[in-house]
Amino acid sequence: MKLSGLVSLAITFSSALAYKVHNVTIGQDGLTFTPDSLTAAKGDYVTFYFDFATHGVAQAGFNTPCTPLQDATGEVGFFSGLIAATVSDTPTFTILVNSSDPIWFYCPEAYHCQSGMVGVINPPKNQTVDDWADASTHASVNKSPSEITGNITVGATSSLSSSSLSTTIQSSKTAATFAASSTATTAATATHSGAASTKQISHSFIIAGVAFGGYMMLL
Numbered sequence: 001m002k003l004s005g006l007v008s009l010a011i012t013f014s015s016a017l018a019y020k021v022h023n024v025t026i027g028q029d030g031l032t033f034t035p036d037s038l039t040a041a042k043g044d045y046v047t048f049y050f051d052f053a054t055h056g057v058a059q060a061g062f063n064t065p066c067t068p069l070q071d072a073t074g075e076v077g078f079f080s081g082l083i084a085a086t087v088s089d090t091p092t093f094t095i096l097v098n099s100s101d102p103i104w105f106y107c108p109e110a111y112h113c114q115s116g117m118v119g120v121i122n123p124p125k126n127q128t129v130d131d132w133a134d135a136s137t138h139a140s141v142n143k144s145p146s147e148i149t150g151n152i153t154v155g156a157t158s159s160l161s162s163s164s165l166s167t168t169i170q171s172s173k174t175a176a177t178f179a180a181s182s183t184a185t186t187a188a189t190a191t192h193s194g195a196a197s198t199k200q201i202s203h204s205f206i207i208a209g210v211a212f213g214g215y216m217m218l219l
């Protein structure tokens with residue numbers, strides 16, 4: 001009974017943490033997000049890597065390209081700030097995908113948005129990233145949001161411990177509403193490749209290990 005209880009506890013935690021972290025590189029090929037269109041499940045994360053030059057990533061609405069989401073709808077979208085990447089430093093910015101609705105984003109630096117530096121998470125069937133880029137071409141201004149919003153820490157940690165785990169859960173709750181509170185984006189950097197699957201497995205094993213250790217102490 002004790003064992004089954006602990007095992008089910010471990011399984012519950014593991015399934016709750018079965019998210020993916022999707023990586024998007026910024027500036028790798030010029031004025032680009034790579035990839036510029038991706039599909040993510042609710043509860044997944046998207047980590048933007050600032051690879052080269054000065055760029056930003058901000059959320060907009062499809063009908064108001066190159067404009068902060070808040071200006072168009074009142075809803076606060078995410079914004080990384082304008083970040084200058086260097087050869088030795090690849091800052092990151094991570095958002096939580098908090099619904100299955102389309103998330104349209106753009107780079108508010110200079111005229112990057114009008115030049116096609118835009119992207120989308122979960123595009124609807126009738127609106128592609130090419131449609132979004134076309135609409136952005138005609139925007140009269142490229143406006144930057146006034147505040148950095150929406151960053152969370154999950155994509156910026158390269159290793160996990162029980163303390164970082166609780167921090168992650170706490171901060172994702174905060175980010176679910178895209179609250180105005182934001183942590184500095186440039187602190188830690190993780191390696192690009194394989195981040196998603198590694199983290200997911202690490203979480204499960206850490207929790208299973210803790211649960212099993214607790215069971216052994218009860219014997």
Ligand SMILES: [Cu+2]
Nearest residue numbers: 055107109112
């Ligand atoms: Cu840019």
